[in-house]
Structure formats: C-alpha cells, structure tokens
Amino acid sequence: MRVVSRRALRLGLCLCVVALGLALGCKSTEETEQAEDSSSASKTVQPELASPSSTVRTIQLYQGDDEQSLPVTSLSGGSGLTLEFDLLEEQGRPLSVYFQHADRTWRRDLSPGQTLESFQDDRLVDYRSSRGTDVSYVHYRYRFPNDDIRFRVSGNYILRVTERGRRDSVLFEQPFFVTEEDGGLQLGAEGFPVPGQQQPSLRPRARFTPPSPIQGDPFGHAVCFVRNGRLADTRCADRPLLMRQPELEFELERERAYDPATAEYGLDLSTLRPTAQVARVKRTPPPIRVFLDPDYARFTEASRGPRLNGQTVVRGALSARADPALTAEYVETTFAFVPSGETPYERPPVLAGSFSGMNPRWGTRMDWNVDRRRYEGSVLLKQGRHQYFYSTSASGLEEGERRSKVRRRNTYTAFIYYRDSQYNTDRLLRVEDFRP
Template structure:
C-alpha cells in the first residue's frame, strides 16, 4: 500500500469497470513520490508481512516499518505522522492526534551482508513510548532526512482503529452480460457502539480489494431497516469485476523454475528473466495472494537474517498480448513493489521481433504480487472473456464523522475472503 498517487493508467479490471461505472471522486492517498534510493517499503501488523498496516488503539500488535536505502552507509532518519479523513485529506495537527512526541528518529539500521548490490536496511516499530495516538483514523507516515521535515524520502499510509462496534461481512455475486464470472458486491452490517447509535448518517464504510488503496470504494448511505444496526452495500454499478489481472512472483530461489526462464549471476545486479505472461491464457490466477504486500522474511526463512542477506535482482517481465499486437496505449507492470498502484508502475517496451512487451524492475528477493495495466480496453475485454475469477481479499473500514474534531474516526476494520 505506497503511493505518490496521482491519476495514472488503469489496470485491465479497472478499465473494464470504468466502461460501465459513472465517474466518482477518487478515494486514495496522495503521497510524495519516493526517492530513487528507497526500495522494498514494507509496513505491516506485528510480524505478519502479509497483513495490512492496521493497528488498534486498544492494544495488541503494533506496526512494523521496513525499507532499504541503496547506499553504502546508513544514517539516522526522521519520521513524522499526519492524520487524514477517510478521503485521505490531511486535516488535524500532530498536537491533536499524538499523545507524546510529534516525531521520532530511525536509528535501527544495518548494512547488507555479502550481497552484490549494497544497501542499508531500516526497521522501526510503533506505537511505542515516544509515539502514541490519541485519535483513530487514516494516517500517513513520512520518512525524511534527519530533522528536515520537507526533505522527504517516502510516505506511506496506515490505519489506527478503535476496534469498537460489531461488524459482519458477506458478498453477493452479480451476473454481468458478456463477463465470464459475476462481479462481486461486498456488504457490511455494523452495530455501532452505544455512545453513537443515534447518528446513523455519520457512518460510512470503505471497501478495499487485495490491498489496492488506489481502488477504494466507499458508501456513506446506510440501509436503516434493521436499526440500530446499519447495513452498507455498494451500488450494482460499483461492484468489483473479477480480479484476474494479478500474478504471484517467487524470487526466493534464484534458479530456473516454472516461472523463471533463466538467471544470469555474473552481472551486478543479478539478472532474472521471467517466462512471458499471456493475455489469452488463464494462468493469470497463478501464485498465492499476498494482499498487495511484499514478503521477504518468511519467503527466505532458510536464510540467516534475510532482511540484510537477500539479493537485489534486475527482473525482466514479459507480456504477450492477443495476436502479438501492441496496444494503442502504454502498458505498465505494477504490483506490491509500487504500492499496488498502476501510476507508480514501470512502463514496458514493445519488442517487435518477439511480439511482446518487456520491462525491467529491481526487486529484492522474496515474494511479490504484480499485474499489467493499460487504458486500452482491449486487454480488459480479453480478460473478461477468458480468465477465471481469482480469489480475493476484501477489507472493510468503518468510519464515523466526529463533529468535535471535524474528521473521520475509524471504528472497526474487518476482512472477508469469499
């Protein structure tokens, strides 16, 4: 979930959805673009690298931030925190949202060991003795050069929930003409905490699929038939089309596999060439779902301290469109390495001789999710005709508009995997 997010290319499924969905305001973080020296940003709950960055004000596991700087020597850095409403508009000051200090230092860093590409690995856990949150909601962390708030290295979104109220989730399949699989409409039933049961219209629910914050869909008009419980469901025209354009990539073993065509170990960085992916075939569903996260430690558990011993490899992706004919619009490859945001993906080049697109991305050893993205509707049409539904994870965020602070509190977060 990283994002210097502005409008960009849509993925196949997003393009398909846009063909029949009225335009609506984007609900996504707008973050500073990361420095070119920053790689493999991970932000997750506790020790679970696949979890979304959600922590509770009531205790439990905090959040773990990990990232690398492509440099020979490390240095202390600074971290700041900014509250935002549910549309990611930054609002309250740190003095209103933090109980203790308003920033912290990043001093836990170590250089890589025995790798062809040198880097420095940073780790930071919060909340802690110096950083404690007094208000729930959406947040953005900012990592900068030490003591220089505007010298930004990257920004990353996360969530602080109150874990209040009762939440039940389910989903409804909606047949769509010309689409092989039905679209899916997630639904939420929420029992508000007793203190705010008298204000049903102050609530809203936002749904996220597979960790793609750039495709957040919200509903702020609850169904009131079962008060005091509230029901939320997306309109039929905003249901999620089948998620088929996502692939799993396992770089834990740098050797030829069913997915890796060949490995060149002599150059620095090591070069990995993937077998091509095909628009007309159904293997797009291969690989485990990582909920939009990059996994390093658990993917390389056989290594001693993989956070500093994993290699960075130049990974060449290849994609063959139907008929080996290029699209009318640019094609990008994006994924967990770009915050699941197509606008931050790598544009691929057309190889006329091979009849395919190719693009190179510097990736750390581990497991990644990725997908191909273009605003040309022909890719979405091909996916709709041929590829099966991929199992997806839906996350629901329940908000309440608090008049005292004029912002959205985050009451509860829940997950559903139909």
C-alpha cells in the first residue's frame, strides 16, 4: 500500500467553500491553518517608536499643505508629505532623516535598499530660527518624496530624524504611509446598543474589490481602521467575509467595535487672551502662561473645538500672521480635569493629544489638586490648534463617558493591505476616510 506523507497530504488538500450556490474560493489546508494561526479576526496594533528628545516640539507630518490630513502619500507621486518640527535651541544644525518599511503590525522588515529607488537617507538643511518669541526655537521643514528619496514599495513606513550622519542618535520617529491607491473600496459602519451605554458602539465595515492581478487570494488581504487619527489604537480585521468573489468584505468583531467612551477635546491657542476656553493669561515672566477652564467628566459639551484628525495645526490657525511657523509663541498651558463626583480615580489620568502623537505613552501625568478637587497638568504648547484627551486605566473615566447622551461625530480611516509573497511584507493598496 502506498504511504502518503503528512506534509504531502496537507499540501494536496484544498478547502473549497460554497455558499448561496456560489463558489467562494479554494485554499490548501496548510494555507488555511496559517491564515487562522496569524489571525484573531480582529487585533489592535500600534507603531513602536523611539521616545522623542526633550528638545523636540510640535512634530507635524501631513499630506501636501493640509495640516489636518494624515501622512499618506502615493507611489505615483501626488502632493507628497511635509514634515515640520521645532528644536528648543538657540542655533540650528543640519540633521539626517532615514526611512524604514514595516508590515501592517509595524514590525520593521525590508531594508532601505529594497524599498527606496535612489538614496537611502537624506539631509535636513531647511531650518530657521524663531523671530521675536519669548521662547527661542529652530524650525525645520522637509518635503518628500523628492529627487533623492523615492519609494518603490507601498506600505507602512517609519521616518527617523537623527543627528547628522548618526543613524542611532535619534531625535524622534514618526509613522507615515505609502499607498498604491488601487482597487475599489466602499466604507460603512454598523451601530449597535450596549447595556449601560447611552450611545451605540460602532463597528466599521469595508467592502473591497482587489486589483485584477491579485484577485483570488482573499486570505492575503486585511483592513485596519483608525479613529480620529489615533494610530496608537489601530484595529484590524484579517479574515474576510467571502460574500461575493472577487469582492471582499471585512468588519470588526463586536468586542473590538469602537465605543463612545473616549471624549476628545479641541484647543485653540491662536489668540492669547481670555476666551470661552481660556480662563486667564499671564504674560510675565516668560514663557507666557495660559490657564484653561476645567473639563468636566460629567459634561460632554466640553468636547468642543475643531476635529483635527489627530493633528496639530499652526499655519492654518495663524494664517493672518506673517510666517507663523517662526513667530508663534510657545505657551505653558495648564489643563484642568474634574472627575465625576470630584473624586480622584484609583490611578491619575494622563493628558495626551496631537502634541504627543495621540499616544498616552508620551502624555503628561495629571496631579490631583486637593483644594480645587480636580486634576491639573501643564504642557509647553506652540500657538495653534490642538486635539487632546484624557486617559487612565481606572474604570471611573470610561464609565462616566459611557453614560453620556451626547453623540460625537468621528472620522475613521480605513487601510487596505495585501500580503505580498514576493517581498514577504504587506503592501498598502488603498487608504480612505469616512464619517459615518
């Protein structure tokens, strides 16, 4: 009797699924098991970045001239990306910038030689000192892709700024995306009630038609969703619902849906005078100090201000001023947060926002003011518009926000990936925003 090896048997088997009278595809048992092993159907991923230097402030990375846009550029060119940041120093100096490809889970993988067509790094030589400001700083600006930096592979990327020619002397890192803008995409969302929660949770859904050269490989695709530019809370689905080939449908599982528990606030520092949000301003001694009206956990109208998609806006906020990137002041801004019942949480909240990459890891810990019965914390911010939020692992904050009856409109971004065996990484096929 002929004996067939286990590996040969597995490679020879094919899983064929038929639903509603339609043939939905065929994959080997080994491939199916690999897809299931690497998939929990819905995951949270985030970029692991080097902590920024204490001298670095107001990092902006956006598309073209739109400061509110996420840093997404196309392989075919387009408007490219703009990087701006400040060093809180008296004198500037040339710096270096490097680029590292990553898969959709932000695992750094391909070498620059595989992903870049020209040079593997570039110099930052466009920098100027601030003019007439209480706090001195040096402003840097850099545009790419350019004649020296061109990408040949789509996907997630990490930009690293360092001291000149010293790759490991890191000042900061920032994520960005290079997309192929290929395939057809339809986006939507399903809201569903959750016990004890006034507002419904929301489950984003994507329907994608792959480009013809890669149709027929549904398990090679995945979709990731981001809400309000918070890349630190990226949620992915890597198991398509094979409804109609070649069209693929993805949705987050219910337990990974977005609940309305995180209130996000907007701050406008374009005018340094008392406003509906600014309680008082103290101009001497420098730096200028601004004290904000408190944010209350039990009131959600405090989630005021513009929707910035996780970005800081400087030029657009101070457009009436000549060269705002160089003349905007740095302001010591004091935030106040009053928990429900004016009772402190088990663990203090962290203040985070567009000034910290929307990542609580780099946020500012709030201190409890016993006399005022509230948390307080200060951050040195550049004049402009900022987005911020409070975060804590204690349950009190989220429970209070879940009871809120105010509906907040959010911006979601969908990222469509394809696992390419040629490069052994994830290509980024398409990126698109939607506001359900």
